[in-house]
Amino acid sequence: MRRENEQPRARTGDLVVKEVAEELLVYDLARQKAHSLNRVAAAVWRACDGTRGVAALRVAASESGQALPTEAVQYALQALGRARLLEGPIEEGRLTRREVMARLGTAAAVALPLVTTIVTPTPAAAQSPLTCIPFNQGPCTSAAQCCPDACAGPCVCVFSKDKFRCVAPTLGLPPDRPEFPEL
Amino acid sequence: MTPEWTGGVIARLLAGAWRPGNLHPELEAEEFERIAPLLHQTGTGALAWWCVRGTAFADTETGEGFHQAYRLHTLEAEVHALRLAEVLCRLDAAGIDALLIKGWALSRRYPEVGLRPYSDVDLIVRPGEAGAARAALAAPPELECAVDLHDGPSRVDALGFDQLAERAEVAQLGTHAVRILGPEDHLRLVALHALRHGVFRPIWLVDLAVCVEGRPPGFDWERCLGPIRRQGEWVIGAVALAECLLGVRAEGTPAAGRPGALPGWLIRAVLRNWARGTGTSHLAPVFDALVAHRRHPRLAWAEARRRWDRPIEATLDVGGPFNALPRWPFQVIAAARRTRELLIALRHATAPRRHNPRAGLTALVGLACL
Numbered sequence: 315m316r317r318e319n320e321q322p323r324a325r326t327g328d329l330v331v332k333e334v335a336e337e338l339l340v341y342d343l344a345r346q347k348a349h350s351l352n353r354v355a356a357a358v359w360r361a362c363d364g365t366r367g368v369a370a371l372r373v374a375a376s377e378s379g380q381a382l383p384t385e386a387v388q389y390a391l392q393a394l395g396r397a398r399l400l401e402g403p404i405e406e407g408r409l410t411r412r413e414v415m416a417r418l419g420t421a422a423a424v425a426l427p428l429v430t431t432i433v434t435p436t437p438a439a440a441q442s443p444l445t446c447i448p449f450n451q452g453p454c455t456s457a458a459q460c461c462p463d464a465c466a467g468p469c470v471c472v473f474s475k476d477k478f479r480c481v482a483p484t485l486g487l488p489p490d491r492p493e494f495p496e497l
Numbered sequence: 498m499t500p501e502w503t504g505g506v507i508a509r510l511l512a513g514a515w516r517p518g519n520l521h522p523e524l525e526a527e528e529f530e531r532i533a534p535l536l537h538q539t540g541t542g543a544l545a546w547w548c549v550r551g552t553a554f555a556d557t558e559t560g561e562g563f564h565q566a567y568r569l570h571t572l573e574a575e576v577h578a579l580r581l582a583e584v585l586c587r588l589d590a591a592g593i594d595a596l597l598i599k600g601w602a603l604s605r606r607y608p609e610v611g612l613r614p615y616s617d618v619d620l621i622v623r624p625g626e627a628g629a630a631r632a633a634l635a636a637p638p639e640l641e642c643a644v645d646l647h648d649g650p651s652r653v654d655a656l657g658f659d660q661l662a663e664r665a666e667v668a669q670l671g672t673h674a675v676r677i678l679g680p681e682d683h684l685r686l687v688a689l690h691a692l693r694h695g696v697f698r699p700i701w702l703v704d705l706a707v708c709v710e711g712r713p714p715g716f717d718w719e720r721c722l723g724p725i726r727r728q729g730e731w732v733i734g735a736v737a738l739a740e741c742l743l744g745v746r747a748e749g750t751p752a753a754g755r756p757g758a759l760p761g762w763l764i765r766a767v768l769r770n771w772a773r774g775t776g777t778s779h780l781a782p783v784f785d786a787l788v789a790h791r792r793h794p795r796l797a798w799a800e801a802r803r804r805w806d807r808p809i810e811a812t813l814d815v816g817g818p819f820n821a822l823p824r825w826p827f828q829v830i831a832a833a834r835r836t837r838e839l840l841i842a843l844r845h846a847t848a849p850r851r852h853n854p855r856a857g858l859t860a861l862v863g864l865a866c867l
Contacts, residue, residue: 330575334568334611341572348572432568448616451643 322371322391323364323401339432340399348432349397354382355427358390359399382425389414390427397429447480498531504768506532508742510548511541511699515707517608520548526557533559538774539698540614542566547612571611577601577618578610580642582673584618584634591633595676596621596665598653598686599704602677605668606707613700617643623658624649654686655725664720681721684708688735689728695809696767697776702738706745709736718751727816734759734819738767760821766808777807787839805832 328344338356340349351359354375361374372387389409394400415426448461449469460469460480469480506528513520529549536545546555546563554560581601588595597620604613622630627648634644649658664679678686687708691701722729736752737759739745747753770776790797808824811817811831 330572330579332571332575334571334609337568339568339572341576343576348569350568432565432572448643451617 322362324362350430352428385417393429500772501768504771512744535774543570573615574610577615597677621647688732697770
C-alpha cells in the first residue's frame with residue numbers, strides 16, 4: 315500500500331491514451347500492453363501529477379463527480395502501479411479487491427477503481443497488429459510473433475528482401491514470385 | 498447448418514453496421530455464439546460490438562469479447578495514426594509523392610475509427626520511386642509498422658499514378674496532410690480488392706458500403722467504374738452484393754435494383770467464404786502447402802478442393818462476367834495458371850522430395866485439382 319505522504323506521478327512517455335464512452339484506454343508502447351481504466355481509476359490516474367499525496371488525490375479525483383474513499387484511491391494506485399502506469403518502482407500492494415469492496419460497501423458498485431489489461435481470449439488479439447505479425451510482413455524476431463493463421467500452418471521468421479518476415483516454411487522460392495502477391 | 502446459413506447470419510448481424518446510432522440485430526443467442534469466432538478471426542469484432550452495444554448480447558461473455566476487440570481496435574487506430582504520420586514524414590522528407598489507400602483512409606469514414614482493424618500501411622508511389630521510398634523507410638530508427646509499397650498503381654488499378662494523384666483528396670492527420678484516393682477511385686479500388694480476395698472478410702464489404710453511402714454529392718459514377726468496361730461491371734456487381742447482403746442504400750447507383758439479378762453462385766461463394774473465415778488468397782502458396790502436406794495425400798486433397806472453390810477470384814483472373822453461367826470453365830483456366838506457378842516452384846525446389854513417392858502423388862493430386 316502506498317504511504318500517505320507519497321506523491322505518485324502518472325507516466326506520460328510511450329503511452330497512447332484514448333477516451334471512449336465511460337473509460338480511458340491506454341496503450342503502453344514500451345511494453346506493448348493495452349489497459350482499460352474505468353472512470354474512477356482514470357480520475358485518480360489523471361490526478362497523479364507528482365505533487366499530491368493520497369489525501370489530496372482523493373480530493374482531486376472526487377472533483378470529477380463521485381466522492382472517493384481513501385481505500386479506493388489506494389486500490390487505484392496499487393492497480394495503476396501494477397499496470398506500470400505510474401512513474402517509479404512498483405510497490406506491492408496488500409489491498410485485495412474483495413477487501414476494498416467490503417470497505418466500500420454499497421458504494422463499491424460505482425467507486426471501485428478498475429484497471430483491466432486488455433487481453434482478448436479470442437482470435438481478435440491474434441489478428442491485431444499490436445499483438446502479431448501477418449503473413450509476409452515484418453520485422454519479426456521469432457516465429458512466435460507471427461499470426462496463427464498467417465501461413466496455413468506453422469510460420470517461420472526468415473530474412474526476405476529487406477527484413478525478417480513471417481512466411482511459410484519452404485524449400486525454395488521461384489525467383490519471379492512477386493514479393494506482395496496481391497494488394 | 499450449411500456454410501451459407503452461417504454466412505447469412507453474419508450478413509444479418511452486419512446489416513447497416515457502419516451507420517451511427519443503435520442497431521437491433523435480429524439474432525438468436527445460439528446464432529450469435531456461433532458466428533463470434535468467425536467475426537473475431539476476420540477483424541470484424543469491433544464492428545460486431547457496435548452492432549450489439551445496448552442490446553442484451555452486449556452483456557454476455559461473447560459480447561464482452563467483442564467489447565475487448567473494440568477497445569483493442571480503438572487503440573490500434575491511435576497507434577496506427579502515429580506510425581502512419583512517421584511514414585509520411587519520412588516520405589515527405591525524401592520528396593516522394595505517395596497516395597494512401599485502404600486502412601486509415603477508409604476508417605475515417607466510419608462513425609468511429611476503431612470499428613475497423615488495422616494491419617499495414619498501403620501506399621502507392623510514383624512508378625520507379627519505390628526503391629527510394631523503401632530506402633527512406635528503412636533508414637534508422639526502424640519503423641514499427643509494415644508498409645506495403647506499390648510501385649505505381651498498375652497492380653491495383655488500370656489508371657496511372659498521375660491520373661489518380663490528380664483526383665486525390667487531402668485529409669488531415671494531426672499536422673500531416675495525407676493524400677488519399679478520390680472517392681470514385683477509392684470505391685473502385687475497394688470493390689475490386691474485395692472481389693480479388695473472394696470478399697472473404699465481411700469488413701471489406703462493409704468498407705464498400707461505407708464508400709457507397711458516404712459518397713459526396715456529385716459523385717461521378719462513370720469515373721468510378723473506370724476505363725475498363727469489365728471492371729466497371731465487377732464494381733457494379735460488388736455494390737449490388739453489398740445491397741443484397743448488407744442492405745446498402747444503393748439508390749442513385751448503377752447497381753440500384755440489381756440484387757435480384759445477382760447470380761446465385763456469387764452470393765453463395767461470399768457466404769461460404771464468410772463461414773470459413775479465411776480466404777484462399779491468404780493461404781500459404783501452393784508449393785508451400787504441398788510441401789507441408791507431402792506425406793498426407795488426404796490433407797493435400799482437402800487443400801486442393803479448398804483452393805478450387807474460388808469462383809469469384811477465378812472470374813476476375815480470367816476477366817469473365819458476373820452472370821448466371823457456370824463458373825467451372827473460369828476455375829479451370831485459373832487453376833491452369835496457378836499450376837504453371839506450381840511447376841515453376843517445383844523446378845526451383847531442392848532435391849529431397851524427389852525420393853519420396855508419396856510426395857509425387859501429392860504433387861499429382863495438387864496438379865489435378867488446383
